[in-house]
Amino acid sequence: MHISALFSSALVLAGSALAQSTPPAFLPAVNSTLDVYYGTTYVTPGLMLRKSATQRAPTIGVTNATLPGTYLLAMIDIDVQQQGQPGKRTTVLHALLQDYKSSGQVQNGSTILTTRATGPSSYFGPAPPAETPPHPHNYVFVLHEQPANFAVPAAHRQAVQSRFGIDWVRFMADAGLSAPLFANYIQVQSGDNTVR
Structure with a gap:
């Protein structure tokens, strides 16, 4: 009986790890998957993509959810090697785009969200x-749900402008953001020209 209980616990933990839409090293952890499309490629969490496939901003959306408000999207590289500090990693902000709203369009079952905004930090692949x-x-x-009158907090303007060293947990607290509603992630490796 004891072995059966341990096995059941292991299955529950494995299932919750599989359901996670953020990498284990990222906080806050999110279990609801944001639909991300690079062209016609649907991103399952952790999908390895070619650098060339990611140079244009992706299409985003949600499945089985209604999002009637305004939303903020961030894209963060969490694996940047710190200069002169082997083994230490930092972050680079690849996009911080505000004013996403439901477009009314559907792609492969995803309700697509769009924005005309190019900031506070435009997308770069x-x-x-x-x-x-x-x-x-x-x-x-x-x-994230975007608060009314959203603005980049003063303490984070330098990180958003330079794009280096964004601390997303602190940014969320200082900007008054609630927990992320949806998340996803891709992997890209230098010189990797395969889609896996």
């Missing part, structure tokens, strides 16, 4: 540098 041994970078997408 993954370009991880070569590393030995190769180290895939995790690029995390998080979608």
Whole structure:
């Protein structure tokens, strides 16, 4: 009986790990998957993509949910090697786009969200540098409900402008963001030209 209980607990833990839409190293953890499309490629959490496939901003949406408000999307590389500090990683902000709303369009069952905004930080595609041994970078997408009169907090303007070293948990607290509603992530590796 004891072995059966341990086995059941292991299955529950494995199931919740499989359901996670963010990489294990990212906080806050999110279990609801944001639909992300690069062209016609649907991103399952952790999908490895070619650098060339990710240079244009993706289409995003949600399945089985109604989002009647306004939303904020961030894309963060959480695996950037810190200069002069082998083994230490930091973050790079690849996009911080506001004013996403439901477009009324549907793609493969996803209700598509769109924005005309290009900021506070416009999208730029993954370009991880070569590393030995190769180290895939995790690029995390998080979608938040956007507060009325959203503005980048003063304490984070430098990080948003330079894009280096964004602390998303602190940013959320200082900007008055609630927990992310949806998330997803891709992996891109320097020199990797395969879709897996």
